Amino acid sequence: MDLQLSLVALVVVTFAFSLFIRSRFWKPRAVRKSPPLAGGAWPIIGHLRLFKNPAEPLHMALGKLADKYGPIFTIKYGVERAVVVSSSEMAKECLKTHDKVFSSRVQSVVSEILGYNYAFFAFSSYGRYFHEIKKKVMHELFSNHRIEMLKHIRESEVSTSIREIYEQWTKNKKSGGSNEVVVSNERMVW
Template structure:
């Protein structure tokens, strides 16, 4: 029997502990010192298993991997993942296994990866040329130019993905490219956000934090770029 951590409150469970100033992984680490390498906590209506040792992790991810193979349902996956149809976010089951077969065969096989390798090399070269041209345009007497590497890597990754998927890429400063990057950034931020109604479903009526509105808007923005 896996022990449950003490300190659970009615309805919200241990959520009040996560609202403190201590970062989550340190909080769970201190709880592991008290309750052992495996214990459970309650996040609203959901019971969550916490493991904090390599032996326990191996037990969960190899020996009993099928038990832990699925993904929890969440508002973000529903609204931005095409109602759980997105392969990377879909729950484990017959649908996921079928899509995985298609992805492995058509997208991730060694032959496909070799075919796409030239695109990766080409985009890196193109991005380096963009840096050089930026230096030529903006250099001053010191011949030094500030380069936003975060934006540079963002452009590089977006262009790789878009070219692999659609055969073309965005030029620096292109409106569609900027729109796509902003939409993807919002998508990833919302995907990792804590949504109260994921833990306590009846709170969805109130849309605390406006997450449902933001997710629906972001899903439409991503669709617009892809359709274009």
């Protein structure tokens, strides 16, 4: 019994001494300054409840927060933090000067599986591979020549969609239905 008490006392004294030494000689790393966190976040969903109002679009809600907290602030998007930048000068600095910091992706199981082990452009992390794929995507998909070459496809899709909506609307109007059009399981009310 005495041996157990002395062993417990030894563990407690050793733990207290190590805490004392750590607090006395340990120097914290440089504290990273982060932008202010917008108030009103709930524990699990964060600020998502602020963006559910269909009468107020997302950019208007973020604009109100920017008016209150300044041109750069953070919000909680669920349990993750997201930086919101509403100043063009700061956005340019984030995307040009400090692009390595902001172009990193969150590593998750979903992006690993859907992105073929992070090989997909949208899920790949910043590095040599990302730069090579970005060059190819910008050259092959988003060049002026390619956009002009595929212009007829976009025009055809838009005109087909408008024609289908109009046909649904005229069919509903003839049958005396409401001003509700159902196109591919989505409702559009006029």
